[in-house]
Amino acid sequence: MTRRDATVGEEIGQAPTTAYLSTGAAMWRRFRRNRLALAGLLVVALLACAAIFAPALAPADPARQSLEDKRMPPGPKYLLGADEFGRDIASRLIYGSRIALMVGLVSVLIALVLGTTLGTVAGYAGGAVDEVLMRALDVLLAFPYLLLAIAIVSAMGPGLPNTILAVGIWATPGFARVIRGSVLAIKEQEYVQAARAVGAGTGRIVVRHVLPNCISILIVYSALYMASAILLEAALSFLGLGVQPPTPSWGLMVSTGRDFITIAPHIATLPGLAIALTVLGFNLLGDGLRDALDPKMKL
Amino acid sequence: MIGYLIRRTLVMVPVLLGVIFLIMVTITLIPGDPAALMLGEGATAEMVAKLRHSLDLDQPLAVRYVRYVSRVLQGDLGRSIREGRRVNEEIADVWPATAQLGLTALVIAVAVGVTVGVLSARWPYSLFDNAVRIFSLFGLSMPIFWTGIVLIVVFSLVLNWFPAGGRGTWAHLILPAITLATPTIAMLARMTRSTMLEVLREDYVRTARAKGVANRGVLTRHALRNALIPVVTVLGLQTGQLLGGAVLTETVFAWPGIGRMLVRAIFARDYVLLQGGVLVLAVTFVVINLLVDLSYAYLDPRISYR
Numbered sequence: 107m108t109r110r111d112a113t114v115g116e117e118i119g120q121a122p123t124t125a126y127l128s129t130g131a132a133m134w135r136r137f138r139r140n141r142l143a144l145a146g147l148l149v150v151a152l153l154a155c156a157a158i159f160a161p162a163l164a165p166a167d168p169a170r171q172s173l174e175d176k177r178m179p180p181g182p183k184y185l186l187g188a189d190e191f192g193r194d195i196a197s198r199l200i201y202g203s204r205i206a207l208m209v210g211l212v213s214v215l216i217a218l219v220l221g222t223t224l225g226t227v228a229g230y231a232g233g234a235v236d237e238v239l240m241r242a243l244d245v246l247l248a249f250p251y252l253l254l255a256i257a258i259v260s261a262m263g264p265g266l267p268n269t270i271l272a273v274g275i276w277a278t279p280g281f282a283r284v285i286r287g288s289v290l291a292i293k294e295q296e297y298v299q300a301a302r303a304v305g306a307g308t309g310r311i312v313v314r315h316v317l318p319n320c321i322s323i324l325i326v327y328s329a330l331y332m333a334s335a336i337l338l339e340a341a342l343s344f345l346g347l348g349v350q351p352p353t354p355s356w357g358l359m360v361s362t363g364r365d366f367i368t369i370a371p372h373i374a375t376l377p378g379l380a381i382a383l384t385v386l387g388f389n390l391l392g393d394g395l396r397d398a399l400d401p402k403m404k405l
Numbered sequence: 406m407i408g409y410l411i412r413r414t415l416v417m418v419p420v421l422l423g424v425i426f427l428i429m430v431t432i433t434l435i436p437g438d439p440a441a442l443m444l445g446e447g448a449t450a451e452m453v454a455k456l457r458h459s460l461d462l463d464q465p466l467a468v469r470y471v472r473y474v475s476r477v478l479q480g481d482l483g484r485s486i487r488e489g490r491r492v493n494e495e496i497a498d499v500w501p502a503t504a505q506l507g508l509t510a511l512v513i514a515v516a517v518g519v520t521v522g523v524l525s526a527r528w529p530y531s532l533f534d535n536a537v538r539i540f541s542l543f544g545l546s547m548p549i550f551w552t553g554i555v556l557i558v559v560f561s562l563v564l565n566w567f568p569a570g571g572r573g574t575w576a577h578l579i580l581p582a583i584t585l586a587t588p589t590i591a592m593l594a595r596m597t598r599s600t601m602l603e604v605l606r607e608d609y610v611r612t613a614r615a616k617g618v619a620n621r622g623v624l625t626r627h628a629l630r631n632a633l634i635p636v637v638t639v640l641g642l643q644t645g646q647l648l649g650g651a652v653l654t655e656t657v658f659a660w661p662g663i664g665r666m667l668v669r670a671i672f673a674r675d676y677v678l679l680q681g682g683v684l685v686l687a688v689t690f691v692v693i694n695l696l697v698d699l700s701y702a703y704l705d706p707r708i709s710y711r
Contacts, residue, residue: 245423250690252649253683260671261431337548344550371558378551386546
């Protein structure tokens with residue numbers, strides 16, 4: 107299949123572009139055949155819709171309290187019940203998707219930029235620079251999961267921006283390591299040597315030859331890290347260190363609902379289900395992208 | 406082997422020095438004066454100055470760092486600010502509870518995860534295998550604190566089989582240990598399944614079959630032993646997950662361990678206690694990963710340490 111596409115490309119004199127497109131088409135074909143990956147894509151798409159169209163989709167104002175309806179179980183008045191202040195849980199879950207997605211996207215973006223920069227510099231420069239950068243990242247990796255983010259948030263104080271920053275810093279070493287590994291492999295490739303031989307500078311080689319070849323691994327890694335970032339935000343908010351009330355964060359909703367599990371278990375359990383399904387969606391999407399982009403990729 | 410051990414231990418030193426440095430820098434970032442915050446509004450300037458002095462807060466970061474590291478090297482983590490107790494004692498009080506919870510979770514995770522992964526690979530794409538794969542995907546996605554709450558609702562509140570929290574009898578241990586083990590079970594099952602499937606296609610497995618080794622022998626003696634190496638690597642990384650997950654699990658089940666102590670220290674702004682607790686967990690994590698690296702030689706005699 108790839109060969110025939112390449113021939114078509116040669117005829118119209120755009121071999122490189124067409125070769126890229128045919129990889130894209132082949133990738134989509136592999137992705138489409140993977141039912142779990144499609145399910146992940148569907149979950150993520152639904153989530154994005156919920157976040158974008160929250161005001162139109164939510165049956166009620168997520169902040170409106172109604173004390174006479176407090177802790178009402180799911181039913182005709184409130185589809186998923188009401189929380190301890192009589193707020194509509196379904197609406198709060200829909201608005202909560204905005205928080206989850208925003209924390210996920212922005213923190214992964216922070217990690218992507220920081221990690222790619224550090225990883226590229228370390229891998230391409232090598233020697234002492236590489237050694238110092240990687241040892242510094244080892245320090246970050248020596249913190250067990252969650253503890254680094256806890257330490258950062260407890261220093262800077264809770265709240266949405268600091269949560270995003272803490273999650274972003276937590277994710278940075280992972281990106282840096284993966285990129286460093288690919289850069290080390292790519293910089294020995296013949297086309298990089300060829301570019302150097304014709305006089306391309308370091309900056310041009312990195313931007314034009316090294317980074318484009320890291321894109322598929324970055325896409326896969328970003329999708330998988332979205333899942334972890336959303337879990338981490340939920341955990342921080344659950345501990346009371348992340349997003350603060352009355353913002354509808356799913357982790358926070360589980361935390362406050364915990365006080366009522368004996369009398370109204372739906373308040374704590376439904377937001378947790380939303381977290382689990384969202385994280386599952388991103389995990390499936392990431393796995394599917396990995397299999398479609400490069401089945402040999404070790405992640 | 407001894408040389409390798411010494412070298413690896415030496416590499417740990419700068420990493421741990423870095424960890425201490427990072428913790429101290431983070432804590433320095435706390436807005437406002439920790440001493441004034443701790444004493445509250447009624448404190449006089451003199452009291453604040455005295456506390457600042459006793460905590461070394463009037464010293465530059467570099468001086469504080471050197472003093473703290475030299476105290477840590479003598480095995481002294483300082484005194485907690487709120488209760489004035491030695492941090493060593495505070496940690497010694499809560500450490501056994503976390504160790505008990507973590508080790509139980511680890512044993513459950515390895516026993517269930519590896520067994521299930523092997524059985525999945527034995528009958529790939531069977532009903533059992535599909536169920537395992539769906540469970541693993543979900544197990545990796547569930548927030549651990551939610552797993553705990555759901556288990557409490559089902560097994561404590563509805564069925565009334567286990568207590569909902571606290572520590573005491575073995576029955577108190579079951580739900581938190583299962584909660585903490587869940588993501589690791591899922592991870593190990595996935596990893597064991599995929600490496601077993603890979604190994605089962607190897608020539609030596611076919612040879613073993615050809616010379617008449619029974620299926621069970623092929624699975625355990627020939628395939629599993631080779632499949633375990635990547636599994637052990639994942640297990641080392643998963644200890645980080647277990648230690649962090651312990652903070653959440655202990656919070657959900659009111660388990661009196663180091664995780665709850667940390668959360669308490671954060672809300673009390675007791676940074677000496679926080680510093681000590683985070684340091685102890687980071688050291689544990691680094692040491693476990695060293696042990697994991699050493700276990701490779703046992704699993705695969707071809708690996709030698711030079």
